[in-house]
Amino acid sequence: MNERKKAEERFAKAFHANPNPMGICRFSDGIMVDVNEAFLKHSGYEKSELLQKSALALNIWVDRHQFARILQTLKTKGRVENEEVLLRNKAGEIRTIIYSAERISISGENFVLFSVTDITERKQKELVMRRLERLSLIGSMAAGIAHEIRNPMTTVRGFLQLNMSKLASERDKEIFRLMIAELDRANEIITNFLALGKDCSLPKQTKNLNQVIMELYPLIQADALNSHMNISLDLGDIAEININENEIKQLILNLVRNGLEAMDQPGEVKIITYMKNNQVILAVRDQGKGIKKEMLYMLGTPFFTTKAEGTGLGLATCYSIADRHNATIEVTSDEQGTTFYVLFPL
Numbered sequence: 001m002n003e004r005k006k007a008e009e010r011f012a013k014a015f016h017a018n019p020n021p022m023g024i025c026r027f028s029d030g031i032m033v034d035v036n037e038a039f040l041k042h043s044g045y046e047k048s049e050l051l052q053k054s055a056l057a058l059n060i061w062v063d064r065h066q067f068a069r070i071l072q073t074l075k076t077k078g079r080v081e082n083e084e085v086l087l088r089n090k091a092g093e094i095r096t097i098i099y100s101a102e103r104i105s106i107s108g109e110n111f112v113l114f115s116v117t118d119i120t121e122r123k124q125k126e127l128v129m130r131r132l133e134r135l136s137l138i139g140s141m142a143a144g145i146a147h148e149i150r151n152p153m154t155t156v157r158g159f160l161q162l163n164m165s166k167l168a169s170e171r172d173k174e175i176f177r178l179m180i181a182e183l184d185r186a187n188e189i190i191t192n193f194l195a196l197g198k199d200c201s202l203p204k205q206t207k208n209l210n211q212v213i214m215e216l217y218p219l220i221q222a223d224a225l226n227s228h229m230n231i232s233l234d235l236g237d238i239a240e241i242n243i244n245e246n247e248i249k250q251l252i253l254n255l256v257r258n259g260l261e262a263m264d265q266p267g268e269v270k271i272i273t274y275m276k277n278n279q280v281i282l283a284v285r286d287q288g289k290g291i292k293k294e295m296l297y298m299l300g301t302p303f304f305t306t307k308a309e310g311t312g313l314g315l316a317t318c319y320s321i322a323d324r325h326n327a328t329i330e331v332t333s334d335e336q337g338t339t340f341y342v343l344f345p346l
């Protein structure tokens with residue numbers, strides 16, 4: 001056996017046995033000529049579905065511009081290293097991938113040897129961690145300040161109330177009432193904000209989420225009617241879970257209100273419950289304008305709001321309530337609307 005053949009065999013072995021998903025495609029037209037076992041496992045494709053087809057034809061690349069950019073770099077530099085890209089697997093899921101590739105020559109023809117590392121889960125975890133860190137940092141700083149602000153506010157409110165009774169004119173009284181109402185509003189914001197930092201668990205009861213939703217329904221419906229929107233329910237057969245009812249009501253209300261506020265034209269907010277993978281899922285779906293992708297990571301940050309009248313505490317409260325129920329929140333969103341999922345483990 002000559003040296004070259006031996007080297008090729010060594011390469012083939014390293015390629016096929018490699019635990020990292022890898023593949024080889026022709027440089028001129030992107031046609032796949034080989035992929036390893038790890039790649040098949042990761043992408044969900046059979047080998048026969050991939051070979052002799054181009055990645056573009058297979059619709060693997062989510063962003064064609066990204067693909068073109070990588071091709072250009074390969075042309076000019078001969079390699080790309082650790083580029084973060086979005087690839088679609090066979091099931092249609094979009095995965096976040098670290099992509100590296102190198103132009104290689106086999107028997108005088110140009111090929112691209114590429115390898116991919118899936119960081120989707122890691123990125124999601126990082127996102128959650130960042131949110132939690134932000135919450136606890138902002139929380140501990142602001143909790144101190146919020147507490148201190150309340151005392152002078154209580155004093156001012158007391159004096160306003162005392163002096164209001166001495167006023168003769170109805171107009172002056174109205175102004176005082178307004179001042180008191182504004183102080184109460186500020187106080188409520190502080191109360192909500194302080195509740196975010198609460199890490200002790202409130203008393204919980206075993207209850208069916210559908211029942212909680214039904215109790216809340218009249219209130220939600222009144223909200224919807226006020227804004228000329230519709231509410232619909234699709235409540236499935238779900239297991240009972242351990243919840244603090246008041247907190248869960250607050251969570252549902254905040255999500256539904258966001259849904260109603262997201263719709264410019266009359267539309268519908270749907271509350272859905274079902275079981276999936278041993279979890280009780282609560283979904284709130286709206287037909288609103290959606291959330292921009294670059295905003296998604298900001299959701300749940302206290303005081304993040306895009307609304308003129310918003311406080312930006314609604315979702316932060318939801319995340320903190322979910323956290324106290326060991327539940328997680330997931331979001332999907334496009335121009336047709338947004339769905340918030342709350343996943344309660346059994």
Ligand SMILES: Nc1ncnc2c1ncn2[C@@H]1O[C@H](COP(=O)(O)OP(=O)(O)OP(=O)(O)O)[C@@H](O)[C@H]1O
Nearest residue numbers: 258259262290305306307310311312313314315338
């Ligand atoms: N269903 C949704 N559709 C579109 N955007 C949403 C939706 N839910 C939340 N958002 C975005 O997230 C931001 C933060 O929401 P959050 O509920 O925390 O605050 P808010 O609704 O602005 O104010 P608050 O709830 O305190 O009155 C909103 O301002 C909005 O931009």
Ligand SMILES: [Mg+2]
Nearest residue numbers: 254258314315
């Ligand atoms: Mg809100």
